[in-house]
Amino acid sequence: MNSEGAADITETNRAAWNAARYQAWRTALGAPADEALRLRTDPEKAARRILPHLGSVAGKRICNVQGSHGRLAVSLALLGAQVTVIDFAEDNRRYAAELASAAQVGLDYVLSDIMAAADLGLGAFDALVMELGILHYHLDIAAFFRVMGRLCDAGATLVLHEFHPVQRKLFPAYPGQATDYFSADLVRAPVPDPTGEGRVLGECQYRFWTLAEVLGAALAAGFRVKAFQEHPDWNDPTLPGAYTLVADWRPA
Numbered sequence: 001m002n003s004e005g006a007a008d009i010t011e012t013n014r015a016a017w018n019a020a021r022y023q024a025w026r027t028a029l030g031a032p033a034d035e036a037l038r039l040r041t042d043p044e045k046a047a048r049r050i051l052p053h054l055g056s057v058a059g060k061r062i063c064n065v066q067g068s069h070g071r072l073a074v075s076l077a078l079l080g081a082q083v084t085v086i087d088f089a090e091d092n093r094r095y096a097a098e099l100a101s102a103a104q105v106g107l108d109y110v111l112s113d114i115m116a117a118a119d120l121g122l123g124a125f126d127a128l129v130m131e132l133g134i135l136h137y138h139l140d141i142a143a144f145f146r147v148m149g150r151l152c153d154a155g156a157t158l159v160l161h162e163f164h165p166v167q168r169k170l171f172p173a174y175p176g177q178a179t180d181y182f183s184a185d186l187v188r189a190p191v192p193d194p195t196g197e198g199r200v201l202g203e204c205q206y207r208f209w210t211l212a213e214v215l216g217a218a219l220a221a222g223f224r225v226k227a228f229q230e231h232p233d234w235n236d237p238t239l240p241g242a243y244t245l246v247a248d249w250r251p252a
């Protein structure tokens with residue numbers, strides 16, 4: 001894949017994430033004011049996959065990578081963190097901005113391709129957090145983790161909670177899309193529809209990564225792995241559904 005091809009795929013994916021997405025979040029999550037009330041009542045709940053790996057977040061500078069509708073980011077802000085979301089979809093930003101305003105917290109939402117984020121002068125973060133559908137948007141996993149390293153202060157913590165490749169590659173939600181575990185092929189699939197109405201809001205192109213590819217890329221970029229966990233699938237607990245990687249930024 002040459003860089004022009006990669007840029008085309010990023011644009012295809014950005015268009016899919018902007019297709020009626022603001023209204024989709026309102027349908028799925030409710031009006032920002034209603035969702036803000038739920039987050040204010042129990043901010044730990046929406047951050048439960050990330051919080052156990054960060055200690056107290058109060059006062060920390062946290063970057064929520066590809067943070068979408070902003071629920072995780074707003075929850076962390078409610079717990080006292082200074083949060084920046086980096087995501088490329090304006091529809092996501094609009095919902096997140098209204099959510100933060102209704103929750104009465106500050107939120108810095110940077111609209112950018114994450115691969116360009118290290119050149120935006122955002123400074124260095126104490127923690128990078130990301131969850132559930134991040135890495136398969138990237139065709140060069142080594143480059144992605146190098147960008148993560150450039151966003152980190154020395155000793156910063158990266159927490160990645162991600163769909164497990166056994167589920168994504170061998171037992172995918174969309175019939176007919178199973179590939180062999182080691183396949184490097186691009187996969188076309190509908191962008192997730194959070195409303196449950198089964199509408200096709202747009203089509204994305206993905207590249208799924210094996211566990212070894214993810215760990216190898218993180219290590220090569222200068223991260224030191226502190227913990228690695230696998231979690232059962234929500235629907236079939238006999239399969240791995242997700243994993244959590246916790247790593248410190250320790251450049252050589």
Ligand SMILES: C[S@@+](CC[C@H](N)C(=O)[O-])C[C@H]1O[C@@H](n2cnc3c(N)ncnc32)[C@H](O)[C@@H]1O
Nearest residue numbers: 017066068087088089112113114131132133137
């Ligand atoms: C499946 S969502 C992530 C899940 C989200 N954290 C949540 O819990 O709902 C994927 C997100 O990645 C964003 N995204 C995909 N590729 C991107 C890129 N190259 N740069 C910035 N954001 C990107 C999309 O806009 C979307 O918000």
